[in-house]
Every structure is written in C-alpha cells, then in structure tokens.
Amino acid sequence: MQAEERHKRIEEYLQRVEFASLEELARHVSASASTVRRDLTLLESCGNIRRTHGGARIINPRSDEFTFSSRDTQQLAEKEAIGRACADLVRVRESVIMDAGTTVYHAARHLESKALQIVTNSLPVANLFASVQHIEVVVTGGVIYPRLGVLVGPLAVEAFAKMHADVAVMGAGGISVDGVTNSHPLLIDIQRAMIESARRVIFCLDHTKFDRRSVAFLCELDFIDTVVTDGLAPAEQVEVLRARGLEVVVAAFEGVPGPNAAASGSALPVAG
Amino acid sequence: MQAEERHKRIEEYLQRVEFASLEELARHVSASASTVRRDLTLLESCGNIRRTHGGARIINPRSDEFTFSSRDTQQLAEKEAIGRACADLVRVRESVIMDAGTTVYHAARHLESKALQIVTNSLPVANLFASVQHIEVVVTGGVIYPRLGVLVGPLAVEAFAKMHADVAVMGAGGISVDGVTNSHPLLIDIQRAMIESARRVIFCLDHTKFDRRSVAFLCELDFIDTVVTDGLAPAEQVEVLRARGLEVVVAAFEGVPGPNAAASGSALPVAG
DNA sequence: ATAGATTTTGAAATAATATGCAATATTTTT
DNA sequence: AAAAATATTGCATATTATTTCAAAATCTAT
Numbered sequence A, B: 001m002q003a004e005e006r007h008k009r010i011e012e013y014l015q016r017v018e019f020a021s022l023e024e025l026a027r028h029v030s031a032s033a034s035t036v037r038r039d040l041t042l043l044e045s046c047g048n049i050r051r052t053h054g055g056a057r058i059i060n061p062r063s064d065e066f067t068f069s070s071r072d073t074q075q076l077a078e079k080e081a082i083g084r085a086c087a088d089l090v091r092v093r094e095s096v097i098m099d100a101g102t103t104v105y106h107a108a109r110h111l112e113s114k115a116l117q118i119v120t121n122s123l124p125v126a127n128l129f130a131s132v133q134h135i136e137v138v139v140t141g142g143v144i145y146p147r148l149g150v151l152v153g154p155l156a157v158e159a160f161a162k163m164h165a166d167v168a169v170m171g172a173g174g175i176s177v178d179g180v181t182n183s184h185p186l187l188i189d190i191q192r193a194m195i196e197s198a199r200r201v202i203f204c205l206d207h208t209k210f211d212r213r214s215v216a217f218l219c220e221l222d223f224i225d226t227v228v229t230d231g232l233a234p235a236e237q238v239e240v241l242r243a244r245g246l247e248v249v250v251a252a253f254e255g256v257p258g259p260n261a262a263a264s265g266s267a268l269p270v271a272g
Numbered sequence C: 001a002t003a004g005a006t007t008t009t010g011a012a013a014t015a016a017t018a019t020g021c022a023a024t025a026t027t028t029t030t
Numbered sequence D: 001a002a003a004a005a006t007a008t009t010g011c012a013t014a015t016t017a018t019t020t021c022a023a024a025a026t027c028t029a030t
Helices: A003-017 A022-029 A033-046 A067-071 A076-088 A102-109 A123-130 A154-161 A185-197 A235-243 B003-017 B022-029 B033-046 B076-088 B102-109 B123-130 B154-161 B185-197 B235-243
Strands: A019-021 A049-052 A055-058 A095-098 A116-120 A135-139 A142-145 A150-152 A165-170 A174-176 A179-182 A198-204 A216-219 A226-230 A247-251 B019-021 B049-052 B055-058 B095-098 B116-120 B135-139 B142-145 B150-152 B165-170 B174-176 B179-182 B198-204 B216-219 B226-230 B247-251
Touching: A003 A019, A003 A022, A003 A033, A003 A049, A003 A055, A019 A022, A019 B003, A022 A033, A022 A055, A033 A049, A033 A055, A049 B003, A076 A102, A076 A198, A076 A226, A076 A247, A095 A102, A102 A123, A102 A165, A102 A198, A116 A123, A123 A135, A123 B123, A123 B142, A142 A154, A142 B123, A150 A154, A150 A185, A154 A185, A165 A185, A179 A185, A185 A198, A185 A216, A235 A247, B003 B019, B003 B022, B003 B033, B003 B049, B003 B055, B019 B022, B022 B033, B022 B055, B033 B049, B033 B055, B076 B102, B076 B198, B076 B226, B076 B247, B095 B102, B102 B123, B102 B165, B102 B198, B116 B123, B123 B135, B142 B154, B150 B154, B150 B185, B154 B185, B165 B185, B179 B185, B185 B198, B185 B216, B235 B247
Parallel strands: A095 A116, A095 A165, A116 A135, A165 A198, A198 A226, A226 A247, B095 B116, B095 B165, B116 B135, B165 B198, B198 B226, B226 B247
Antiparallel strands: A019 A055, A049 A055, A135 B142, A142 A150, A142 B135, A174 A179, A179 A216, B019 B055, B049 B055, B142 B150, B174 B179, B179 B216
C-alpha cells in the first residue's frame, strides 16, 4: 500500500472511531507499528490528528453539537464583532426572529443579557436561550436538517407565517446588487416567511459574503433594512448598499477598526 | 483504553450526572482508582471539572444544556434499565412520539442505533438525535419551558394533533389505579395529544412513580398499552396494572433482577 | 533495463511514560 | 477525639516512544 493511501485510511478510520490504538491502526492499514507512528507524526503536523499515548485521536471530532460549531472557526473574530454590533441594534422587550447559521448564532450570544422574546427555527439558538430566565423562546416546528441543526419544512414555514416580530436577524450565503442568496434552497421558503413577518430586517454578513452569489435566490435588497458586517468588507460594496438606501453597520474588531468606523452607523441609534 | 479517551469519557459522564464518585468513574472507564485520580487532577487543571472528596463534579453545569441533567442522578441505574427495556419495544422504521422528561430521555439514548422517525417536543431529545443520520426528527413548535427544555403551548398541541405515529413513549409524575398524573399542568394537553396520535402507548415509570398522584390528571389506565418500570416497583402494584390488562415490563438492573423477571413481558415480542 | 542513490519500511535496543499497588497522610464523619 | 473514608506519595511494573540500523522498495540517470 502507498503511504498516501495509508494516511487517508488512517484519517478516515479516526474520523469514524475518534480514538484508536496503534495496534488497531497498524492492523487496519496492515503496516508495522513503526510505520504507523511515523505516519501519525506526519499527520499530526497537518493538524487534523493528535498523537496520544498508545494511539491517536481526531482533533476535531464529529461533535455531538452541530457541524455548525466546527465551521465556527472561520472568521471567528469577525463574526463575534458582527454579533456584538448586531445585538446593539436590538432593543429590550422587542420580539426577535432569529435565523440559523453561525453568524446569527454569534449575534444571539450577545443578546443573552436583554429581556426579549425570541422566535427561531435554529436548535443551537434555542439551546442557547433555553435556560435564560428573562427570555421567552418560541421554537417553530419542523424537521431537523442534520448538519445545521435547523428546523425545516412546512411546520416551520407555517409557524413564521403566523407570527409578527419587531426584528428579524438573518444570515445568508452571499449578497450583491442583485440581492441576497443562500446555499440551502430548503431554507429559502422559511427565510422569506421570516422576512415577511418582521417589521425590521437585519442581515449579518461577514466580509466574505460580499459580491457573492449562492445557488438559491432569497430576496431583493429592498427587503433589507440593515446590513451588519465587519471591517474587512470591501468599501465600494458597502457604498453600493448605502446608495441603495440600506443602513450598513461596520463592526470593528481586534485592530481592524473598519474603513469608516466613525462615519458608519455605529453612532446612529438604530435603524428607523 | 487510551488516556485521552478516558478523559473524554470521564468528562462526558460527569456532564451527564453532574457528580460521580471515584469508584463509579473507575468502573466506568475500567481503570484503577489511582489512574482516575490522576486523570481528575489533570482535567481539573483544564478547568471543566472540579475534584471533590470522593469523586468529582462538573464545574460548568453546561448551561447550554438543561437543568434536566441535574435531576438525572435520581434513580440513574433504574432509568437506564427502563430506557433499555423500552427501546426493545420499538421496532426499526417505526414512527415514535417521544415525551419530555428524564426517563424518556434515557429511552431515547437507547434508540440511537435504530432507523426511526422521531416526533418530539423535548429539546434534549431533539439534540440527542440531531446529528444522527439515520433518524429523522420532527420537532413540534412551542415555547420553551425553561427548566425542562420542553416545548409547550398551542403550537405543540397542534403539531401533535396533526400527526400519527406507531408508538408514543411517555413519562409521568405518578401512576395509580385511578390513572396517570403529571406535575406540570401545562404539559397535560400536549401529552393527551401525543396519546391520541399514537397507535401504541408506552409509559416509562420508575418505581418511585407507583401509587403516586401528581397535581394534574392525565388519563385513565385504559389509554396505556405498556408500562416499563424497574425491579424495585412494588409487586402488588404491578399485578394491579396487569389485572387491568396492561402489559408491564419490569427491567432488571445491576443485581436487581426484578421480582418477576422471568414471568414478565421481557420474553414477549412486543405489545400487540 | 540496470547500477547506484534515495527513500521508506520493519525490527531491535534504549528511553520515557503511564499504571497499579501499597504505605502514609489528610480530610470527613460520628 | 477516634474512626472511617479518601488523598497523596513513592515505587515496581508494564506499556508505549524514540532512536538507530539494516533490509526492502522506489527512484534516477546512464
């Protein structure tokens, strides 16, 4: 067997079992313990695997949380900043519709301290608030979409159709002059229902989402009141959105103050 | 077993039970007390765990989980046994309504390996199955009832009213000749809807629930097909239920084989 | 193709680490 | 304060890593 093939099989195996002893791995790839050890030191340096006494483990296991959390490392600082800025746009005692997705989740984390009524189809968001006394959480029904922990299907759409909320905090796969798009067509119906039901619509979009189009079209820019993004968002794109009448909040984070931190909406009270 | 795996299992276990004795932990990871002690000092330095006399406890009661888990130490062995026995009564490919509550939660844990369709208003149960590929989970809508992580209110009732399922796995606060009762009046409407929607109704009730009446009346015994309980259930109470035509499964656990393990339904295929 | 160079592999010897046991010290309970 | 339960420490043993080296495999240049 080739070295590369061995490496692949070792990683796959660990992906499945999370922990494995040297002996186990050696048998699995039919190589000697020495070879596997060498493979492991190599794989460890790639970062996906960690050597342990007597074997190895996967570094980032299929967690009991949602795949969700593993994606969460992407643009973490940015998402945190966006989350904080977005939370500032929500006032106490408002009713808030919260979309699924990691960026929105970060916004949710910053809302914990406020007394609010939350409506969501995201299990991570629901779990987050489940034990917070001063927040009432309404969970829409639906079928769990495994990787994301979102509730989808007619139950969810109907639930939002029946609701009315002050704000909707949304996420998406991309934004451009043509509008907002998302990668999961299943979610589109639900997100539309969310937008319809909210008086004010806020989109949380990190800088990687700008001028990008995902597979499924969600809505025109007109439906959006506010976009919250981070300091790395391309300035000209931000200006395009502002020219279209959207409020754009650029959240500063860790030394990246945002090209127009002072000029931006950060000083404005809230959308109006 | 590798050290790392042991550490993870110790943390997981503590996550579930909140506190565990040294002996308990040693048995659980099949290592000596010394080793577990060393593991605990190490885990303590990571901050997630605190050593105590005679064992260890979780430092951060996983606030994103539910209060739920703290109650879980009560009759843990019994509930585990009941859960296992109850899971045996559910066949592959059936649709299963799952109630909230710790005992039902344990039953859910034993269902993970089967291909099923689950309908539930319990967030812990939903989370449990969220990442399991071969199980489709339908979550009813509703408002989160904080301490328990249950979805309550009209959304939940309506969702169940619209459903039909093969089995309902239920929990309750007490059972007596007069019927089943529960401690949370809010849940009664929902539980009735669950029972109505299921072809077969199974109640999971540990021995402390026998001949007890909680504040809210749920239903007569006639609505129940099967009761799953543990070996410490009072024999005469079990007989009363059997005389009323209910199937009673007495689950054996750790040295308590149940007064009538052989005579009980454990040999029967399933309710009919 | 073949000889030589390079890399990879497996196996030994040696070093490091983890484990379990027992003796001693500490804390908790009565 | 004494007794019971639990912790800590030190040590022998067992397990696992690392290093080293020779054989096998792969590659390269003629």
